Amino acid sequence: xxxxxxxxxxxxxxxxLALLFVAQFLLPAYHHTNLAxxxxxxxxxxxxxVLLGYTGxxxxxxxxxxxxxxxxxxxxxxxxxxxxLQGFCxxxxxxxxxxxxxxxxxxxxSGVSFLIVTMMFAQACYLAILNFNxxxxxxxxxxxxxxxxxxxxxxxxxxxxxxxxxxxLALLLFAGSFLLSVVLAGSPTGRVLxxxxxxEERTRLLGYNTFKYxxxxxxxxxxxxxxxxxxxxxxxxxxxxxxxxxxxSIYPLLWTLLGGTGTTMGPMIGTGLMFYLVxxxxxxxxxxxxxxxxxxxxxILWSPQGIMGAIRTRWLPWLP
Amino acid sequence: LSVAVSGTxxxxxxxxxxxxxxxxxxxxxxxxxxxxLFLALLEGTVNAFVLALVALGLSLVFGVMRIVNIxxxxxxxxxxxxxxxxxxxxxxxxxxxxxxALVISPILVGGxxxxxxxxxxxxxxxxxxxxxxxxxxxxYIIQQLVLTFYGPDARPVEPPVYFRVVFPxxxxxxxxxxxxxxxxxxxxGTWLAMSKTKLGLYMRATQQDQEMAQAxxxxxxxxxxxxxxxxxxxxxxxxxxxxxxxxxHYLMGLDPxxxxxxxxxxxxxxxxxxxxxxxxxxxxxxxVVSVFFSPTLAxxxxxxxxxxxxxxxxxxxxxxxxS
Numbered sequence: 077x078x079x080x081x082x083x084x085x086x087x088x089x090x091x092x093l094a095l096l097f098v099a100q101f102l103l104p105a106y107h108h109t110n111l112a113x114x115x116x117x118x119x120x121x122x123x124x125x126v127l128l129g130y131t132g133x134x135x136x137x138x139x140x141x142x143x144x145x146x147x148x149x150x151x152x153x154x155x156x157x158x159x160x161l162q163g164f165c166x167x168x169x170x171x172x173x174x175x176x177x178x179x180x181x182x183x184x185x186s187g188v189s190f191l192i193v194t195m196m197f198a199q200a201c202y203l204a205i206l207n208f209n210x211x212x213x214x215x216x217x218x219x220x221x222x223x224x225x226x227x228x229x230x231x232x233x234x235x236x237x238x239x240x241x242x243x244x245l246a247l248l249l250f251a252g253s254f255l256l257s258v259v260l261a262g263s264p265t266g267r268v269l270x271x272x273x274x275x276e277e278r279t280r281l282l283g284y285n286t287f288k289y290x291x292x293x294x295x296x297x298x299x300x301x302x303x304x305x306x307x308x309x310x311x312x313x314x315x316x317x318x319x320x321x322x323x324x325s326i327y328p329l330l331w332t333l334l335g336g337t338g339t340t341m342g343p344m345i346g347t348g349l350m351f352y353l354v355x356x357x358x359x360x361x362x363x364x365x366x367x368x369x370x371x372x373x374x375x376i377l378w379s380p381q382g383i384m385g386a387i388r389t390r391w392l393p394w395l396p
Numbered sequence: 397l398s399v400a401v402s403g404t405x406x407x408x409x410x411x412x413x414x415x416x417x418x419x420x421x422x423x424x425x426x427x428x429x430x431x432x433l434f435l436a437l438l439e440g441t442v443n444a445f446v447l448a449l450v451a452l453g454l455s456l457v458f459g460v461m462r463i464v465n466i467x468x469x470x471x472x473x474x475x476x477x478x479x480x481x482x483x484x485x486x487x488x489x490x491x492x493x494x495x496x497a498l499v500i501s502p503i504l505v506g507g508x509x510x511x512x513x514x515x516x517x518x519x520x521x522x523x524x525x526x527x528x529x530x531x532x533x534x535x536y537i538i539q540q541l542v543l544t545f546y547g548p549d550a551r552p553v554e555p556p557v558y559f560r561v562v563f564p565x566x567x568x569x570x571x572x573x574x575x576x577x578x579x580x581x582x583x584x585g586t587w588l589a590m591s592k593t594k595l596g597l598y599m600r601a602t603q604q605d606q607e608m609a610q611a612x613x614x615x616x617x618x619x620x621x622x623x624x625x626x627x628x629x630x631x632x633x634x635x636x637x638x639x640x641x642x643x644x645h646y647l648m649g650l651d652p653x654x655x656x657x658x659x660x661x662x663x664x665x666x667x668x669x670x671x672x673x674x675x676x677x678x679x680x681x682x683x684v685v686s687v688f689f690s691p692t693l694a695x696x697x698x699x700x701x702x703x704x705x706x707x708x709x710x711x712x713x714x715x716x717x718x719s
Contacts (some may be wrong), residue, residue: 134525136466136532181703182711188464188524189665192657193706197652200699207692302558322650326532333529369536376520376530 081394088395089258092341093251102242112243114351115250116308117327121335121343122253124328129338131293133271136191136325137198138301140178143205143320144171145302147212150315155216157282159187160226164306168342171302172295179184179294183287186276195325202320204322217316220309242311250344253300258340259294261277261396269293273338301328323365330368333375340396343384415565431565432687440675440683442572445579448675449634451656452586452668453627459666460603460623463517463527467534469653471509471628474538475501475635476644477546483553490640497636502629509628513621522620535649542646550712554641575637582633583672586626590668599623603666651695655682658698 099111120142127133148170149163158166184191205212226234226245234241260266271279272286273292280286306358309315318324327350328343335346350371357364388395480499483493498524512534522524545672559570590596594706601609602619610616634652635644642648663670685707 134528136528181706185706188528189661189706189710191525192464192530192661193702196654196657196661196699196702200696203692203695207690207696225637302478326536329529329532361544362548363540365536366540366544369533369538372533373516373530373537376526376533377516380526 084394085258085396089254089340092344093247093254096247096250097214100247102241105239108239108243110351110355112239112246114348115246116304116311117331117351118347119250119307120301120304121252121328121331122250122257123297123302123341123346125332125337125339126257126260127293127297128329128332129342130273131269131290131297133290133293133295134329135194136329137194137196137320138208138297138321138328139322139324140198140201141171141175141298141301142299142305142324143201143306143317144174145305145307146309146315146319147205148216148302150220150309151211151307153220153224153310154315160310162255164303164310167306167309168299168303171305172299175298175302176291176295178298179291183290183294195322198320198325199322202317202322204242205297205317205320205333212317215317217314217318220313220315222313224310224313226310236310237313246307246311249303253303254340254344256296256300258396260388261340265289265292266302270338287302323368326368330372332381333380334371336384336386336388339382339384339388342382342384350361403700431563433684434563435566435568436684436687437680438568438683439572439687442576443683444676444679445576445583446634447652447655447659447679447682448583448639448672449579449637450538450631450652451659451663451671451675452583453630453634455660455663455666455668455671456586456599456623456630457627458660459668459697461522461620462666463524464531465624465627466528466531466653467512467538468627468631469629469649469651470529470535470538471505471636471649472638472652473542473646473649474505474508475632475646476585476639476642476648477542477635477646478504479636480551480553480631480644482547490554491556494636494640498633501632501636505632506625506629509625510621513624517624518617518620535605539610539646539649546644546646548646550643550645552643569641571640575641578637578645579634582630586630587668595619595622654695654718655679655698658702661702 096111096115100108103111120138123141124135124138127135127138133378145167147167149167152158152161152166153160166353178194178197182190182197185193222237224236226236226241236242236245260269268279268284268289271284272284272289276286279289305319309318331346331350332343333346334350335342335344353367353371354364357367377384381389384395450468450472453471454465457465457468467575476521479497480496482500486493486496501698516530516534541624555569555571557571557574560567561563561570563567579628580640583679590599597620598609598614598619601612601614602616602623606616609619631652635648655678662678663672663674678701681701682694685697689719705716
């Protein structure tokens with residue numbers, strides 16, 4: 077980001093966050109809840125975009141990180157009566173451990189093999205959740221208490237099921253990961269990650285340990301995805317195996333591609349559009365996942381850059 | 397082994413009641429370890445033959461076209477659903493419907509694959525990652541269209557032949573052995589086609605060096621379409637073979653896809669011999685673990701096996717190190 081465009085970038089990103097903050101006072105209840113959900117899912121997409129967009133590694137197994145966050149937070153709260161904040165931290169921690177351990181194994185492969193390995197490991201995690209259904213309650217999942225509090229400082233009690241608390245915590249999560257991704261994209265580390273994406277051989281020749289950078293990227297990506305998973309469990313009070321299924325690995329890919337890979341605002345825009353498209357289609361037919369397939373094929377054929385990518389090429393070359 | 401063929405069982409027995417009969421034989425608590433293991437190996441071998449067929453298709457497509465087809469399992473599912481359709485449309489003796497399905501479904505599914513190749517894959521220049529995204533899209537399109545037109549139910553198909561092979565300890569469905577034999581024949585047939593025919597020569601040339609093959613007048617584009625159709629066709633035939641054992645359902649494609657991935661990775665991407673060997677390792681061990689423990693555990697074990705292979709040999713057991 078050059079000095080001249082830094083101001084524009086700052087205004088644009090802060091503007092987006094301000095818009096999301098103001099939106100809660102304007103939206104009707106239905107869209108209010110939807111937008112809270114979209115912000116949590118967009119956080120997941122931001123995590124995914126760190127790996128795909130800024131490091132050039134495509135994963136088909138991010139659901140395992142999302143689920144690690146979800147179960148890492150949900151299980152201790154459900155069984156051991158942990159608090160929400162403790163649960164959240166445990167969820168993020170677990171997803172960091174899972175993504176780092178997975179990276180140490182899977183990053184030994186590259187390209188197509190890496191893709192297949194991510195997909196298989198995620199499926200193994202999904203099957204493991206089903207297999208140990210005595211603890212995880214498998215497909216049925218479990219519901220967290222509606223009276224779960226985020227913080228309780230004397231008279232200040234923030235109950236997670238309260239719509240205003242829910243919305244603003246989702247916004248906080250989104251803003252945190254959004255700003256993290258913006259900072260990362262402009263940082264020296266982010267530059268190296270982009271170099272790995274553009275040409276890994278050459279980056280290695282320049283003396284960078286590309287394996288370490290890829291592992292770092294995978295850990296950040298997994299950690300953000302896990303934070304999204306943990307928040308999803310806390311804010312929407314439900315933990316279930318379906319969030320570990322292959323569909324939840326495909327969704328962040330789709331959201332990121334639609335919004336624009338390697339753009340900071342793309343994940344949010346892609347997630348929002350796709351959420352409403354799927355919502356609309358599911359009102360029409362039970363085969364609503366057809367739109368997922370159709371959008372993927374159309375994107376790849378006609379607009380592989382996605383929405384923000386196209387805007388960047390045509391009009392706003394300074395977009396990070 | 398005393399092998400008795402009892403072809404006289406009346407056809408009015410429903411599929412479900414036969415299933416119960418099998419359950420009775422297989423689940424017999426009195427069976428000791430030896431026969432139990434034998435049964436597990438038998439089940440595993442039948443599995444392995446079908447798996448080999450599906451994985452061979454995936455491996456051929458990867459080897460020649462250098463692309464991963466995520467929709468491969470959906471071709472398997474399409475084969476199974478078409479087999480059900482044929483059995484309903486043809487009616488009468490199940491054998492007729494089966495034979496019609498064996499001929500028609502690879503042709504239809506292969507035709508569909510050619511269309512997908514022409515309309516989608518060729519346009520994105522077979523770029524590996526774009527192709528993966530496109531085939532994921534294709535997966536959902538096929539799966540959801542089948543859900544729309546075929547519905548969410550699992551539907552059984554009568555086995556085309558029905559006889560029991562009676563071992564001293566248990567009776568075994570003869571049709572499963574027929575499945576193994578037919579798969580074996582198809583595997584040998586594909587291998588002969590690859591090694592003896594001109595088309596096979598073209599395919600191998602394209603696999604080794606696409607540009608050089610083109611320079612020597614190999615119609616690379618047509619070979620790509622043919623290979624994609626062949627891979628899809630093999631998968632569809634496996635679906636037809638399996639449907640009398642396992643009912644046709646719109647979500648049945650995922651399991652064979654993941655198992656074939658495991659096979660193809662263990663065998664080394666693009667190595668056909670490796671694929672065959674790995675199919676038998678994975679198929680039989682999957683069968684054994686499934687019978688003694690649970691099918692879910694078997695899949696988890698198989699995945700961890702792949703992790704081990706990748707840690708020790710990133711290129712797969714039989715692949716080149718650089719892949």
